[in-house]
Amino acid sequence: MRSLRRLTAVAAGIALAGSSLAACGGDDSSGSSKGLEHGGKITVASLPLVDGAALYIAQSKKLFEAEGLKVTIQPVQQSTAALPALKAGQVDVIAGANYVSFLSANDQGALHLKILNEGATLTSNMMNVIVKANSPIKEPKDLEGKKVAVNIPNNIQSLTLDAILRAKNVDPTKVKYVKVPFPQMSQALDKGDVDAAHMVEPFLSDAQKKNGDRVVVDGGSEPVKDMPISGYVSTQEFVSKNPKTAAAFQRAILKAQAIAAGDRKQVEQVLPGYARIPAQVAPVITLPGYPTSNNETRLQRVVDLMTAAKLLKSKPDIKSLLFTAQS
Structure with a gap:
């Protein structure tokens, strides 16, 4: 790695x-x-x-x-x-x-x-991919070619997300993972440094509550539930x-x-x-x-x-x- x-x-x-x-x-x-x-x-x-x-x-x-x-x-x-x-x-x-x-x-x-x-x-919805409320990203397929924040590249986040994306007919090799510490992900998303953030609790709910960010992938869904x-x-x-x-x-x-x-x-x-x-x-x-x-x-x-x-x-x-x- x-x-x-x-x-x-x-x-x-x-x-x-x-x-x-x-x-x-x-x-x-x-x-x-x-x-x-x-x-x-x-x-x-x-x-x-x-x-x-x-x-x-x-x-x-x-x-x-x-x-x-x-x-x-x-x-x-x-x-x-x-x-x-x-x-x-x-x-x-x-x-x-x-x-x-x-x-x-x-x-x-x-x-x-x-x-x-x-x-x-x-568990379902404890580690999700979120985007800004007005983002053009509407579904998992839209993540291809986009920058997605993860805490550490090639770790449990990207491994499980890749498995979910493949199950949804999305090519994970086309997703650009960007290293961002969890506490800084919401700010990186706000500033446009990334297009989406693979965020975990408790930061996930905090970002949704404060900013109205929207979920595009349930990171706890099959096949990694x-x-x-x-x-x-x-x-x-x-x-x-x-x-x-x-x-x-x-x-x-x-x-x-x-x-x-x-x-x-x-x-x-x-x-x-x-x-x-x-x-x-x-x-x-x-x-x-x-x-x-x-x-x-x-x-x-x-x-x-x-x-x-x-x-x-x-x-x-x-x-x-x-x-x-x-x-």
């Missing part, structure tokens, strides 16, 4: 250490490490997306503290921007990591991937050195995922704080699915789609990539 070849150049541009980390983290004096490695301390890089709601639910409900963990959260705009820091041990986990980019990094040997938890699955899109990823090196800490984090996130899946009000309460959206927008956004277990068959769908798109040199063993706590 083109974006992954340049990942090392991004490391200098991301501040993943220092005073900003402490502002979002847990108190070192609270709770007990319960014999966890590294005092139970974990630094998590997180995107401002609905995918990572469980991270903030776990923090607010003190689920991390209950496991003896001291979790520090570092906001980032793109999950791949944190990849060099993950490799360097500056962050231990990336929340909301899109599977395509990280499976590709693993495939290329740039990262020894370990998936701690599944994060989100696609319920497709896993992101998760909580780490490295083989981290989990091998810190198996008890990794297991404690996994347990806390699974509990928080169950809360998110069972009560959207809990998601609505944490979203405005970390996603920086108005509180009145939170109740109207479309939420993803929040898996409450890790499932090899579900993740295999991503691998199969990537293989068909020639984004992998070889099929990975999903079972070996999923972290399983030792009993």
